[in-house]
Amino acid sequence: MRNPSEKTNVNENNVYFGTDSLKKYFDPDSQPPLPLVELPPHLNPYHQDGVRIYAKMMTMHPANNVKAMPALNMLESSVVPGKTDRIIEYSSGSTVISMSMIARVMHGVNDTRAFLSNKTSEAKLKLMQFFGLDITLFGGPSQPEPLDERGGIQNARRLALGSEHIVNPNQYENDHNWQSHIRWTGPQIYKQLPEINVLCAGMGTSGTMTGLGTYFKDVRPSVYRLGVCTAPGDRVPGPRSYALMRPVEFPWKTAVDTIEEVGSTESYTLSLNLCREGLICGPSSGFNLQGLFQMLAKHKAAGTMPKLAGPDGTIHCVFLCCDLPYQYIDEYFDKLGEQPFHPIRNKNLTKVDLHRYDESWEREALEVLPHFYASPRPLAQSLLSEIVLQPQNRVLDLRQAEDFHAWHLPGSLNVPLSSVGPHTASPFSDPTLLEAQWVELVKIFDDVVSDLGRHHVLVVCYDGDSARVATSVLRAKGVEADSVRGGYRALRLYEGNEFVSTKVPVTVSVAVPLE
Template sequence: MTNINECNTYFGPDSLKKYFDPDSQPPLPLVELPPHLNPYYEDGVRIYAKMMTMHPANNVKAMPAMNMLETSVVPGETERIIEYSSGSTVISMSMVARVMHGVNDTRAFLSNKTSDAKLKLMQFFGLDITLFGGPSQPEPIDERGGIQSARRQAMESDKIVNPNQYENSNNWQSHIRWTGPQIFKQLPEINVLCAGMGTSGTMTGLGTYFKGVKPSVHRLGVCTAPGDRVPGPRSYALMRPVEFPWKEAVDTIEEVGSLESYTLSLNLCREGLVCGPSSGFNLQGLFQTLEKRKAEGTLSELSGPDGKTHCVFLCCDLPYQYIGEYFQKLGDEQFHPIRNERLTKVDLHRYDESWERDALEVLPQFYGSPRTLAQCQLSEIVLKTQNRVLDLRKPLDFYAWHLPGSMNLPLSSVGPHTPSPFSDPGVLEAQWVELEKIFTDDVLVSDLGRHHILVVCYDGDSARVATSVLRAKGVEADSVRGGHRALKMYGIGNESPVAAKEPLGATISVAPVPLE
């Protein structure tokens, strides 16, 4: 293993190729779990996470993708990559194909039972997706499944490459080439190696490598418990048709369920080791072996000359595409409740600071008048024909004083002493529901839509909510920042005998809208 870039810096026209090439990178991190994450610390066990997630492709399948495409892509001839993959392998292939080989067309064959989040992730990375029915993890030799379909398509054209991770020995040999040497260089004291088994490539490669360089290393493979599922690994029953020499690469097998896998992954993530469920799966397999050994009194047989047992497990991918599954598997007790969750169903439209007008802008911009009443008579203030003013205050307050030409739309949820909707979720919910109900009136919205609307309330916040709703309906609307109180502060909204002589304006009658 070459290690020529300790500064982890990549220059030149081929910088991305160097960035993806393990021979141009420092080793991926190996991180010891602190004692509070290691229940066997007092037994002399040291546990280390090999962070395969820190490769540019963010998953353990980057190494096989590099190795398989290096030997299968024909420069100037290969135009398309096809692979049956549940996610990480084909996503890595798509990036490696572009970066290392200039091939932009990577197609993913996968199960129709794949989660929507994972499908969107593949689309995000530019993959062309074809779904197949049947088992989510078909046997590699099943002619009815997507694995063999990908193989047949590649056989029909020299321009198509199907690396076929299930049969390609360059899959598992990538870990002899890169992952194994990295771990051994970082931790020559290693006593136990633990990896999950899907295609079995990771375990086959690592197990074969350590059998050669340090035969004393105990090689632990982890399979899913019967009838259970963790993304990536397979059950022991589904391992039987896999053609890789995995049986010679493992010493023991553990079977692990999804609940423990997701729980441990969540714990690792919260402690700063961000990794997906298959990483928790691997750690649980290691815990089970250590617990059995401790119960049998044979744990010390795994230790090295220093009297410690140094164990490495692989962190294989990231958790983000599985977020929904964490909540499904683990239940609400693992997560803090969302405060004010009621707001997820209301106040759904965008806001924009440019829709809030300063009180001093109102007269010159909507009336074409000086900035304050001190500079003119109220009778001189005339609303521009293209503008309308919508006042949300109570009728008595509206009649006492309002901007000339205003229309009163009194809201039952708005009053002179009502808290700001942005400080009281109940007020926001009530106002938004009421406004949404009012503005389902197509005639009203159509009429308002022919004008530029200025919305006024007591303190500006309710008008801001109304502006958001109106804008969502296609109405050009603004609000007065600070509302009537700000207008009054600048001498615009002062109640006076002069103001009392002004026309009262129009009133729009609306029925109260109860919350459901």
Template sequence: MANCNERNIYFGPDSLKKYFDPDSQPPLPLVELPEHLNPYYHHGVRIYAKMMTMHPANNVKAMPAMNMLESSVEPKTNTIIEYSSGSTVISMSMVARVMHGVQDTRAFLSNKTSDAKLKLMQFFGLDITLFGGPSQPEPLDTRGGIQNAHRMAAESDDIVNPNQYENDLNWQSHVRWTGPQIFKQLPEINVLCAGMGTSGTMTGLGTYFKSVKPSVVRLGVCTAPGDRVPGPRSFALLRPVDFPWKEAVDTIEEVGSERSYTLSLQLCREGLVCGPSSGFNLQGLFQMLEKRKDAGTLGDLAGPDGLTHCVFLCCDLPYQYIGEYFQKLGPTKFPPIRNERLTKVDLHRYDEAWERDALEVFPLVYGSPRSREESLLSEISLKPQQRVIDLRRACDFRAWKLPESINLPLTSLGPHTASPFSDPAVLEAQWVELEKIFSDGKLVTDLGKNHVLVVCYDGDTARVATSVLRAKGFEADSVRGGHSAMKAYGIGSEAPMASTKFPIAAAVAVSAVPLD
């Protein structure tokens, strides 16, 4: 295992190839769990997370993908095809592009795969084909996707199926890279723990440590019968696997999903960001250590320094499993969302350009008054294709309004109603009411292709209304500060404005700001 890049910099025309190549990288981090995450700390146990998530592909399957494609891709290869639940084939797609220039990677996988995982694969450009039947088919089952991928590759010279389930280069990648990294970082290692899916990771690591340090206890972790954790398999499903995994493990633990997700969540919150299979591995390690402690043999694992150094693998990231965390663990494990009611309302975008200063409304929507003297509001009229909507109560509208404006009073709005942006209940009520009002067919027809100016008491409700109108395809704006702002300028009254600082004629003379 070469390592000549201590500065961790990749440059030149093959920079991405170096970035993906483990021989050009510093070792992936090995991080000791702090005392509060290690219940066996005071029993002389030290536990370390091997962060396989820190590879550029963000998962442990990057190593097998590198190793398998290195020997199988040829100049004539145009397509990579693999049956995979996610990490392996995603890694293959990146490795194929970066290392071999192959753009077409296709994933065969179960129709029971979560929508989040399917979208993740699409995000990375994978061509997806779904198969029915078991989500983890036996490798030799001719009805499953594994053998379908194998047959498809056999029928074409330009298609490669690495077949992680039968390809020895899968597990040998961990003999080549992962094992040597761990041993170089922690020669004191006493226990190694990894999950069993294809069994490639555990087979490779177990084989490597049997040769370099036979005293290391090799722990494989399987899913508990009838349970499921993404990646690993049950012990029963390992029976047909051809890899020499039985010679690579000393003991096996079976772990359920609830503890796997719980420990993963705890690790993530403490700064070790990893998926459920990582919590799964850690729980398997905990179970073995607990059994040893109960049997009085825990100390037998210790090395010459009197400590027991344990390494477990963090295999992938949690993000594609977020929904499953909530399903498995329930709401008590997560902080509440305050004002959660707002997730169902106020769903449209806002734009500062849609809020107009009170003085802008006249050049925007009204023509010049008939007299250039200080004028009455009654002397101005709307420009063509302009509408003004006033959301205030009818009594306030009658006392004080803009010429030719339409009153659409909201039952959820009054002169002393709190701002919708300070009271979620007000925002919810107003948004629901505005959505209903602006869905009325007669009103929609009346507004047509007109530009709409919306006013209210203080501008905030009109701002919400503008967001709703814009979402429905109307060109709309609101008055910042509402009638309160206009009243401050002496605008909005039918009384003469000789005493105001901003007469109508001057307001209309202000240069109009473009609508968008």
């Protein structure tokens, strides 16, 4: 057994150089230890009882989860250089994602395939696709027994046995899984906290707890080893129920002193609290902490807490933070309901104003005439009667009919919006108005977009903002459209008092083509 004091980390600056920099980055022997962070008193209900609780942040490995250590160890012992070209593993997420990165970085194997349950969440499936995994789904239990010939675990095993080019690490039967925590995680914790009294980890494949429990039984037998299982009939991503632990062949029973069963609501709640306090971790991390709390509560009620303490009278407890919360965000809301979360103000806007904006689609008032109009003489010297809208262009004026009749750009068409008036607030300052305008604009342009699509369209309103919304809608429908920054008011600043249209105004309803 390695003595943790024998190895001095040579990479104090946490920098990785050279052509093999990524390999060093993923190698725990080239990194500083992953952080061990004490919970402040307000997160530790047993602080007054002489209990200090530390989170081992396995999330800080480059692969961002506790399964990186087993993946490293299993692939190191099974990949054959120059021969292995595919990895296959049955995994619900973290293990096979870690394998895909480590296989590529450490061994140059780019083909990693995930076998997993058809009950896996859409978020996890997309996450695995994001990391380049080839996915095959299997029906039946989401956590099949490792030796069940009908399940994906044994399917992966059979495929690997049939080809010398395929490796199935098989986290459920591979001793290099749990031995990775004897090799790395245990020595890190012991070096960081040699006075440790209690160790807590969840039970999934049982690899983490088997490795850590075995390690501390050897180097510090006084450490109380707590394994955590899911409550019967409940589910937390990663760990298993005690009933599902029975067929697991790792020597987990000799690696734990007691088992706690924890429910999902408490797990997600504690994970949420930890995240908001700066310890970013997923539901299985809250699950581990809840198991620790339950165990401490029982010892306190029985008056046996002093038996857990070290010579200094303090109980130093470590629990593992296993992965990140982001892939489980929907589950937090499903499990915990709305109460822990602030409501979204102006939520009605999630269904409207859905298209992009671009500053380049807003034209300054001085640009309008040279870009949209023509004249036999230079525009600056032309009379209004000489200015003609170029045939490839259209100008839509969203103002009310009486305002349009009083003044409008030559050749423009009036498409009055019922939600726009000379004294109406900007739609961007009034979410209700924005919703009404967007719905109305979508309806109008649905009726006329086939004609407008052949033209470059300029949209005018009172202050430029409603026209900006209209331009966003038109652009989303494939129409080349711009708006006038500042609207009608900006245009009036740049024309003389004599610049008033003498053309007959045209008012267009939504049912009339803009011809």
